[in-house]
Amino acid sequence: MNIADYVIIAVYFGGLVVASFCFRGQNSLREYFLGGGSVPWWAAMGSGVATIVSAVSYLGGPGVAFQGDFTLHQYRLGLPFAIVISCVFMLPHFFRAQRYSLYEYLEERFDLKTRLLASGTFLTLKVCYVGVAIYAPTIILRTMVDAPVWLVVLLVGGVTTIYTVTGGVKAVVWTDVAQLLILLLGLVVVAVVAVGRIHGGLETVLSVAEADSKLRFFDFRLDLTTPYTFWTGLICGGFLILTQFGTDQSEMQRFMATRTLRDARIALVGTLLLTFVVGLAVFFVGTVLYSFYVQHPEKGAMAIASNDVMPKFIIEELPAGLKGLLLAAVFSAAMSTISSVLNSLATVAIADFYNRFAVRQAGVGVARLATLGFGVLGMIAAVFSDRLGNIVEMTLKISSFFGGPLVGLFLLGMLTRRPRGNAAFLGLCVGLSVAVLVGSSTRVAFLWWLAFSAIATFAAGYLAALAGGLLTAKNPDVRR
Numbered sequence: 518m519n520i521a522d523y524v525i526i527a528v529y530f531g532g533l534v535v536a537s538f539c540f541r542g543q544n545s546l547r548e549y550f551l552g553g554g555s556v557p558w559w560a561a562m563g564s565g566v567a568t569i570v571s572a573v574s575y576l577g578g579p580g581v582a583f584q585g586d587f588t589l590h591q592y593r594l595g596l597p598f599a600i601v602i603s604c605v606f607m608l609p610h611f612f613r614a615q616r617y618s619l620y621e622y623l624e625e626r627f628d629l630k631t632r633l634l635a636s637g638t639f640l641t642l643k644v645c646y647v648g649v650a651i652y653a654p655t656i657i658l659r660t661m662v663d664a665p666v667w668l669v670v671l672l673v674g675g676v677t678t679i680y681t682v683t684g685g686v687k688a689v690v691w692t693d694v695a696q697l698l699i700l701l702l703g704l705v706v707v708a709v710v711a712v713g714r715i716h717g718g719l720e721t722v723l724s725v726a727e728a729d730s731k732l733r734f735f736d737f738r739l740d741l742t743t744p745y746t747f748w749t750g751l752i753c754g755g756f757l758i759l760t761q762f763g764t765d766q767s768e769m770q771r772f773m774a775t776r777t778l779r780d781a782r783i784a785l786v787g788t789l790l791l792t793f794v795v796g797l798a799v800f801f802v803g804t805v806l807y808s809f810y811v812q813h814p815e816k817g818a819m820a821i822a823s824n825d826v827m828p829k830f831i832i833e834e835l836p837a838g839l840k841g842l843l844l845a846a847v848f849s850a851a852m853s854t855i856s857s858v859l860n861s862l863a864t865v866a867i868a869d870f871y872n873r874f875a876v877r878q879a880g881v882g883v884a885r886l887a888t889l890g891f892g893v894l895g896m897i898a899a900v901f902s903d904r905l906g907n908i909v910e911m912t913l914k915i916s917s918f919f920g921g922p923l924v925g926l927f928l929l930g931m932l933t934r935r936p937r938g939n940a941a942f943l944g945l946c947v948g949l950s951v952a953v954l955v956g957s958s959t960r961v962a963f964l965w966w967l968a969f970s971a972i973a974t975f976a977a978g979y980l981a982a983l984a985g986g987l988l989t990a991k992n993p994d995v996r997r
Contacts, residue, residue, distance in 0.1 A: 522841030529699075529845040530676055533692060533852070537680030540688040549685035549881050550617050550864045551774045556690055558780035558787075561771045564693035564857070565788030567700070568768060569761060570795050572653035572851030575700060578796070580823030582803025583810075586733040588745040590800065592964065593793050595754025600789060602755070603763040604782050606931045611769060612778045618868035619766050626930040628938025629873075634945055635926055636869035639766060640862060642919035644891070647858045648898025651677075654851045655899075657828035658844065670899045673851055678892030681856040682885045689856045690771055696849030701795070703846025706839055707830065708802050711809045714834070725808040732804065744962040753964040756971045760920030762789065764927050767861035806830055859895065863887040918956055921967035922948030925974025936982035944978025 543549040624632035655669040810818035952970035
């Protein structure tokens with residue numbers, strides 16, 4: 518890297534810190550967590566896309582396509598199911614209630630213990646996830662400047678925590694929009710430079726990819742141990758998307774911050790569709806890099822880990838100035854996700870635990886302290902994330918492990934009337950147990966963990982309610 522690269526990175530970080538102070542005047546939790554209900558739908562949509570397109574997918578996605586194909590995206594077959602459930606059932610309830618946390622609904626519908634267990638599950642899920650998200654940029658930066666992991670973690674996690682603590686959800690949304698534009702520009706730069714250095718250009722990219730089955734999208738094998746198949750996508754995909762959007766505080770929170778329910782629906786559907794397009798673009802960059810390195814075997818890319826493919830190209834092939842831009846793009850992808858997750862973690866912790874039990878309700882100061890605490894916790898988790906393998910697949914596994922029972926619980930509450938607190942709590946415990954059992958003792962692919970645990974939660978909760986109803990009918994003295 519030369520001085521131009523360092524200047525670009527310095528301007529990027531400086532701009533984030535300055536921008537955060539433009540949003541520091543919150544006087545209430547509603548302003549800090551929900552932006553006062555003033556966020557435009559297009560900004561919420563851009564923020565939603567930026568949150569999903571993290572540095573994890575930005576760096577790991579091209580690596581997955583480089584070593585494999587497009588079959589991971591078969592889970593998008595669940596989009597119609599996820600759009601209907603989230604827009605018809607979930608979003609209207611959350612938006613009209615205007616609660617800080619999604620999980621407040623669970624106490625209203627079921628009881629306190631169910632709400633607390635679900636909130637605790639979400640907090641565990643997102644602390645694990647934010648650690649991986651903070652770690653992702655270290656893959657490239659520690660190679661370019663020979664920096665230790667802890668220093669990169671401190672830089673990325675520290676700056677993100679600062680502007681999230683200072684500006685709340687408005688700072689998160691508006692910096693996400695800017696970061697989305699930067700990361701998309703970075704993808705274009707890598708693709709254009711790589712195609713320009715391939716003999717035959719885009720035509721060669723497509724012919725090489727076709728010959729080596731790099732453009733394959735569908736896999737119709739009936740095999741539960743294969744992670745990405747047509748059947749996995751069709752059956753499990755909707756559950757995964759609902760985990761990412763419908764029952765995820767970090768995504769749903771920006772939609773709840775829009776002006777009207779119509780705006781919220783437009784933002785949610787737009788986010789789901791645009792995320793699909795961006796995901797395909799990320800994978801296509803990996804396909805381009807594959808064709809580039811097929812023509813240049815002397816560069817040794819075929820033998821490296823999938824996480825290192827994109828960083829290798831940025832470090833070795835991009836000219837001065839563009840390296841700094843791509844580093845800013847990687848930081849944008851990481852920090853847009855980290856800031857959203859930190860804000861949602863603080864929201865859930867304050868709404869579901871602090872305010873639920875404290876004599877005096879939290880103010881903005883307590884919310885900022887909670888955000889700071891989760892930022893520190895995420896940085897600690899990031900230091901240990903280098904042991905987890907491909908970062909894209911690891912985040913999907915984390916979501917599958919914890920997210921399925923939450924989806925099943927919300928569906929139980931919104932699609933049925935009979936189950937109450939004890940039945941729902943039992944269902945959630947069964948779902949979590951199924952996720953642990955299937956994930957730890959079978960070779961079943963991780964997306965099935967999600968579907969099995971979601972279905973188990975729903976079925977166990979509903980059957981427990983039926984059993985309780987039959988018992989009460991036979992013995993009127995029995996109380997639920």
